[in-house]
Amino acid sequence: MKHIEVMVIGGGPAGLCAALAASSLGAKVLLVERDEIPGGQLVKQTHKFFGSEKQYAGDRGIHIGQMLLENVIAEQDIELWTDSTVLAIYEDGVVTVEHEGKHTKVKPDRLIIATGAAEKFLSFPGNDLPGVYGAGAVQTLMNVDGVKPAKRVLMVGAGNIGLIVSYQLKQAGVEIAAVIEGLPKIGGYLVHASKIQRAGIPVLTRHTILEAYGNGQVEGAIIASIDETWQPIPGTEQKIPCDAICLAVGLSPLTELAWQAGCAMAFVRELSGHVPVVDDLLESSRPGIYCAGDVSGIEEASAAMVEGRLAGLSAAFSLGYEANEAKALQQSAMEELAELRAGPMGQHIRDGINKVKLKRKIGNHAFENQTEKSGIVKDYSSDATNTCRAEIKTSLINDGIPTKEELDAIYPSDKRLTEGPIAIVECFQEIPCNPCVKACKRGAISMLRDINDVPVVDEELCNGCGLCISLCPGLAIFVVDKSYSGDMALIKLPFEYVPVPKSGHFVAGLDRAGRELGRFEVVRVTSGGDKNKTFTVSLAVPHDLVMEVRGIRIGEQAI
Amino acid sequence: MRIDEHPVLSFERGEKINFFYNGQEIEAYPTETIAAALHAAGVRKLGESPELHRPRGLFCAIGNCSSCFMIVDGEPNMRVCVMKVRSGMRVEEQRGKGVVGI
Numbered sequence: 001m002k003h004i005e006v007m008v009i010g011g012g013p014a015g016l017c018a019a020l021a022a023s024s025l026g027a028k029v030l031l032v033e034r035d036e037i038p039g040g041q042l043v044k045q046t047h048k049f050f051g052s053e054k055q056y057a058g059d060r061g062i063h064i065g066q067m068l069l070e071n072v073i074a075e076q077d078i079e080l081w082t083d084s085t086v087l088a089i090y091e092d093g094v095v096t097v098e099h100e101g102k103h104t105k106v107k108p109d110r111l112i113i114a115t116g117a118a119e120k121f122l123s124f125p126g127n128d129l130p131g132v133y134g135a136g137a138v139q140t141l142m143n144v145d146g147v148k149p150a151k152r153v154l155m156v157g158a159g160n161i162g163l164i165v166s167y168q169l170k171q172a173g174v175e176i177a178a179v180i181e182g183l184p185k186i187g188g189y190l191v192h193a194s195k196i197q198r199a200g201i202p203v204l205t206r207h208t209i210l211e212a213y214g215n216g217q218v219e220g221a222i223i224a225s226i227d228e229t230w231q232p233i234p235g236t237e238q239k240i241p242c243d244a245i246c247l248a249v250g251l252s253p254l255t256e257l258a259w260q261a262g263c264a265m266a267f268v269r270e271l272s273g274h275v276p277v278v279d280d281l282l283e284s285s286r287p288g289i290y291c292a293g294d295v296s297g298i299e300e301a302s303a304a305m306v307e308g309r310l311a312g313l314s315a316a317f318s319l320g321y322e323a324n325e326a327k328a329l330q331q332s333a334m335e336e337l338a339e340l341r342a343g344p345m346g347q348h349i350r351d352g353i354n355k356v357k358l359k360r361k362i363g364n365h366a367f368e369n370q371t372e373k374s375g376i377v378k379d380y381s382s383d384a385t386n387t388c389r390a391e392i393k394t395s396l397i398n399d400g401i402p403t404k405e406e407l408d409a410i411y412p413s414d415k416r417l418t419e420g421p422i423a424i425v426e427c428f429q430e431i432p433c434n435p436c437v438k439a440c441k442r443g444a445i446s447m448l449r450d451i452n453d454v455p456v457v458d459e460e461l462c463n464g465c466g467l468c469i470s471l472c473p474g475l476a477i478f479v480v481d482k483s484y485s486g487d488m489a490l491i492k493l494p495f496e497y498v499p500v501p502k503s504g505h506f507v508a509g510l511d512r513a514g515r516e517l518g519r520f521e522v523v524r525v526t527s528g529g530d531k532n533k534t535f536t537v538s539l540a541v542p543h544d545l546v547m548e549v550r551g552i553r554i555g556e557q558a559i
Numbered sequence: 560m561r562i563d564e565h566p567v568l569s570f571e572r573g574e575k576i577n578f579f580y581n582g583q584e585i586e587a588y589p590t591e592t593i594a595a596a597l598h599a600a601g602v603r604k605l606g607e608s609p610e611l612h613r614p615r616g617l618f619c620a621i622g623n624c625s626s627c628f629m630i631v632d633g634e635p636n637m638r639v640c641v642m643k644v645r646s647g648m649r650v651e652e653q654r655g656k657g658v659v660g661i
Contacts, residue, residue, distance in 0.1 A: 034622065035641065046567040060567065118623045130603040130616025137620030137640070145595035146570035148560045172562050216614050217603050254623075498564045533567050 004030040004079070006315045007095060007108035009086045009257060012040020013301045014293025014308030015114035016068040021312030021329075022112075023077040025321040029312075030106065031072065032081045032097055038072070039065035040116055042301065044139040046171070047164055048473035048534075050189070050433035051302035052451050054336055058435035058471055061301065062143075063531065068305075089261040093288070110288050110315035113258055113276070114308055117251035117294035122156065125211040131218025135165040135248035142172045150244030154221050155179040156209050160188035160300070162248030163203075166196050169246075171497055177240045180207035180223055182230065185397040189345070190429045191474030193400025198551035200514030205398045208232065212245050221245055251298045258295065262286055270352030271297030277356050281314040281330060282307060290315055299341075299349055302432075306336045343430040343452030344391050392429055401512045402428055411547070412459045421464025421481035421490070425455050426550075427474060439471035466492050469536045470528035480546050489546035490523065495535040501525060501554055509541055510551035517545055522552075561599050576646040593639035593650055594620065594627055605629050605639060606653035628653050635659060 006022040008015045011033030019031040037043060045061020056064045072078050084099040095106045119134035121127070133141075133149060135157070141149045153174055155166045158181035166176045179196065184206050186193045193203050210222040210232060225236040251272060258276040259265060264285035265274050276284045276291045283290050292311035293304035310333040317326035341349045394403045412422050425436065425445065434451040444461035445468060447453035466479045469492055481490035491509075501507050501522045509520045524538040541549050562570065572588035579585070580602060587596035594605065594617050604614040605627050618626040622641035631637040632649050635657025639650065 036643070062568075118621070119619060121618075128608070128613055128615070130605070130614050133617060134619050134624075137617055140620040140640075141595055141598060141617075142562060143568060145591050145599075146562045146565075146568070146572070147591070147595045147599045148562055149598065171566050217616065496566045498566050500566075 001094070001105040001107050002030070004028060004106060004108045005319055006030070006110045006112065006312070007032065007106055008112045008114060008312070009095075010040070010114035010116055010293070010295075011035070011038030011069075011072075011080070011082070012114060012116045012293060012304065013042055013065070013068070014116070014295075014304040014311070015040070015112070016065075016072055017305045017308030018112045018114055018290075018292055018312035018315075019078050020068065020071055020075065021309040022110075022316040023075050023312075025313065025316035025326055027077070027110075027316040027319055027321055029078045030081065030108070031078055032084050032086055032099075034083075034085045036083050038069050038080070038082060041136065041139075042068075044136070044143040045164075045301070046143050046168055048435075049302055050300070050431060050473050051340060052336075052432070052434050053438060055302035055305055055340070057302070057433060058438075058473055059531075060533075064305075086257060089257055089289075091262075109319060110290065111261075112290045112292060112308075112311045112315055113261070113284075113295055114291070114293045114304075114311070115254040115257060115295045116304075117253050117272070117298055119247065120250040120252055122209070122247050122249050124209050126213055126218075129212050129214055129218050130216070131214065131244045132212055133244060133246055135161050135246045138244070138246050139165055139168060142174075143168065148172055148174055150174060150242070152177055152242045153244045153246055154209070154223070154240050154242045155246045155248060157181060157248030157250070158183075158186045158188060158193065158203055158205065159248060159250065160192060161251075162246070163188040163192035163196060165246060165248060166201055167192065167199070170196065170199055170201065173498075176201045177242050178207075178223075179203045180209065181205045182208050182226060186400055189431050189474065190392065190396060190400050191427055191431075191476045194402070194426065194512065195400075195475050197400045198510055198512050198514050200510065200553070203399055209245065210237065218243055218245055251294060253295045253298065255295055258284065258289075258291060261289055263289060263291070266356050268297070268352045268355050270348040270355065275356070280334060282311040283314060283318075288318070297349065297352055303337060303340050303349075306333050306340065309333050310337070339450055339452070340432045342450060343432055345429075345431050346452075390430070396428060399513075402426060407547070410457075412457070416459040417480065417482045420483045421466070421479050421492075422459060422462050423457050423464060423466070423468055424478045424480055424547075425457055425468075425472075425476060426478065427454055427472075427476045430454060431474075433473060436468050436472050436477060439468040441465075441467065466526075466536055469494050470532055470534035475534070478550065482543060482546060484540065487542065488540040489543045490538055491541055491546050491549050492536050492538045493550060493552070495525075495537045495552065496533065497554075499554060500535055501537060501552065505554070507539070508553040508555055509539060509545065509549040510553055511548045512550050514551065516553070517541075517549055520549070576644070578644050578646065578648040578650060580650050581652060582649075587644045589643065589645070591644050592620075593629065593631065593637075593642050593644045593648070596644045597639070597650070604652070607655070609656045612654070628657055630657070 042065030051057040224232040290311040292307040479492040484490040528534040
C-alpha cells in the first residue's frame with residue numbers, strides 16, 4: 001500500500017490547483033487523473049477566460065491548462081498518475097485506484113475530491129439518436145481531436161456553455177441553425193450572446209426542442225415556443241434541418257466518491273444537484289476529506305481553480321505545514337471567491353452556499369464548530385454591496401443585442417467623437433471580469449468597486465490606441481474614429497475566424513444582429529500575437545454606419 | 560471531416576495510420592480517439608441498444624456516459640470516446656449486451 005500526505009482525485013482546474021497549492025506549502029502530493037492528459041475541461045476551452053489576473057483572466061483556457069500542468073510536472077513533490085481511475089474510498093481511508101492496469105491501494109493523510117461534473121441530459125423523443133451530443137463532447141471532437149462534429153447544429157441552451165460552444169463551432173466552420181433556450185432570458189454572459197448574434201446566429205429564448213428526427217441518425221429537430229408554464233404553444237412549431245443537436249442544459253456534479261466516502265450531502269438546486277456539504281475551508285463532514293470545484297457546486301472554471309487552491313492549502317495546513325503563511329493564503333483565496341461570486345451572475349451560487357450552511361447548522365453540531373476556524377471574509381453578499389447591482393431588464397437579456405438607450409448611455413460625447421479615435425466598451429452586464437482595466441496603459445478604463453462592475457471609459461484619457469480590443473475576453477470593445485476622413489469613419493473590431501482578411505479586401509460589414517450593412521474596405525489588420533490570436537480589423541465605413549457595424553463576414557466575392 | 564485551418568488551434572496529427580471498422584479499413588491519426596476517427600470518416604452509429612436495438616452514438620466524450628461502447632480487438636464495452644486509435648485495431652459495432660468472455 002502506498003502512503004501519501006495529500007491525494008487529489010481529478011486533474012481538472014480544481015485538482016491541478018489543489019496539488020500545486022498543497023505542494024507549495026511543503027506537502028507530498030499524489031494527483032490522480034482518469035484521462036490520459038490532465039486539464040479536465042481546460043483542454044478544450046479555446047476562449048479567453050473571465051475573472052481577474054489572479055485567475056489568469058484574458059488567457060485562453062487551453063493555455064491555462066497547459067501552464068498548470070507544466071507547473072505540476074515541474075514540481076518534485078507532486079506525483080502524477082494519469083490514465084488512472086479511482087475506484088473506491090473505504091471506511092478506513094484507503095483509496096483504491098486502477099493504475100497501470102493494476103488494482104492499487106493508497107492511504108492518504110488528506111484527500112481532496114475534485115472530480116468535476118458531467119453534462120445533463122434532456123428528455124424528448126429521438127434524444128438517443130446518434131448526433132445528439134453533449135456540448136462538451138462537441139468541444140472535445142473539434143478542439144481536441146480536430147474533427148468537425150457536424151455540418152449544421154442546433155444548440156439547446158443559452159447558458160455560457162451553449163453560447164461559447166456555438167461560437168467555437170462557428171470558428172471551426174460549422175453552421176449553427178439557432179441557439180434555443182427555455183428560460184425567458186439568456187443565462188450566460190451577454191457578451192458571449194452579442195458575439196454570436198453579430199456572427200448571424202440567432203438566440204431564441206422561450207423555445208424548446210419537441211423532438212429529434214432522422215433515420216438512424218439526427219436529420220433535424222422540431223422546436224417550438226413555450227408559454228410561462230413551459231408548455232409548447234400550438235402552431236409555433238418549426239422544423240430545423242440539422243445533422244447534430246447539442247445539449248447545453250447544465251451540468252451535474254460527479255459526486256459518487258463523496259457519497260461513497262460518507263460525506264454529508266445536500267440537494268441544492270442552485271448548485272445543480274446533490275453536493276457534499278463543505279465548510280469555508282472546503283472540508284467535508286468527514287474530517288480530512290476536502291471537496292473543490294464543480295463536485296461541490298457548478299461554477300465557472302475560474303472559481304474551480306481558486307477552490308482547488310483553497311482546498312490544497314487547507315489540506316496541507318491541517319497537516320501542520322507553514323501555519324502562518326497558509327492562513328494568509330487561505331484568506332486571500334476566500335476573498336477571491338467572494339469577489340467572483342459578488343455580482344448578479346453569482347447570486348444563485350451565493351444562495352446555494354447559504355442554503356448548505358443552514359443545513360449544516362441544523363444537522364450537525366460538531367461540523368458547525370468547524371466553521372469557527374475560518375477568518376472573517378469581506379462580505380460581498382451583504383445588501384449594502386448589492387444595492388447598485390442590477391440584472392439587465394431590457395431586451396438585451398433576451399437576445400444579446402443592446403438597445404439604443406443602453407448604447408446612447410455609453411457613447412462618448414459628439415465633441416469627443418469628432419476629435420479622434422476612442423474606445424467603445426459594449427459591456428453592459430455586471431460579470432466578474434477586468435482584463436480591460438489592466439489592458440489600458442493610460443488608465444482610461446476603470447471600474448467603480450470591484451471586478452463585477454461594468455467598465456467605464458474616460459474620454460479624455462482614452463486615445464483610441466485599441467490595445468484593449470484584443471485583450472477583452474468578451475470581444476466587446478471597439479474603437480471608433482470619426483476623424484478618419486471627410487466621407488469615411490474607421491471602426492476597429494476584434495476578429496477570431498479564418499480566413500483572416502487582408503488590407504485592401506472588401507468585406508461585408510455586419511450589424512449587432514448579423515445583418516449585412518454593405519461592403520467596406522479593410523484598411524488595416526493587426527495580430528494580437530502568437531498567443532493572443534485575436535486580430536484587430538480596421539474597416540472604413542460611412543460616418544452614419546460607424547456606430548452600427550460591429551462584425552464582418554468574408555464572402556466569396558469579397559476577396 | 561477534419562479541421563484544417565483554425566483561428567486558435569493548430570493540430571499536429573502525426574503519421575496516418577489504418578484501423579478496421581466492421582472489417583472495413585479506415586484512415587486515422589494516432590492523436591485521435593476511436594470515436595473521433597470514426598466521426599471523421601462519417602461514422603456516427605457506434606452500436607445498438609441491447610433491447611430495442613436503437614442506434615447508439617457518442618454523447619459525453621469524457622468516458623462517463625457509456626453511450627459509445629464498442630468491441631475493440633474482441634473486447635466489448637470499450638469507451639471509444641476516450642480510447643486512442645492504434646494501427647491495425649479492429650473496432651466493431653456492439654449490439655446487445657457486451658458479454659465478457661471468462
